[in-house]
Amino acid sequence: MYSKKIIIRYSADIVEQPIIYELVKEYDLVFNILKARIFPRREGVIVLELTGTKENFDGGIRFLKERGLKVEPLSKSVCQNPDRCVHCGACTAFCPTGALHFDRETWKVQFDPERCNGCELCVTACAPRAMEINLF
Ligand code: SF4
Ligand code: SF4
Structure with missing residues (x-):
């Protein structure tokens, strides 16, 4: 199993979409939310630990980026x-x-x-x- 802590930054136009639900469903990843700041119609940030196979993890990160989210390792911040x-x-x-x-x-x-x-x-x-x- 592969596990990494990441930061996901949402823009105001996609903050209300169920993207984490889609991520977990499509890529069979387990997530643990460490921190979150989400407000309706404003930018949002979620810090979470994602766990799964390396292939699914990489696919999930690609999916998030394709949906317009900014994703980076927590260690960078x-x-x-x-x-x-x-x-x-x-x-x-x-x-x-x-x-x-x-x-x-x-x-x-x-x-x-x-x-x-x-x-x-x-x-x-x-x-x-x-x-x-x-x-x-
Ligand atoms: S280094 Fe600081 S932010 Fe990171 S786990 Fe330790 S106390 Fe928390
Ligand atoms: S200066 Fe700050 S970071 Fe360095 S050891 Fe002391 S408390 Fe920790």
């Missing part, structure tokens, strides 16, 4: 700014997935984008504002 991070470790106590963790050899805080679920708890935990998240 979350980053740890190396110029600001002082490796204090405060964020590691809040990060629920272990995406932010101490490297036992260097004792520096590492960020693993593949484990991040976009919860944004690290943003308020980080006084130097080193965690940059751009979901909405």
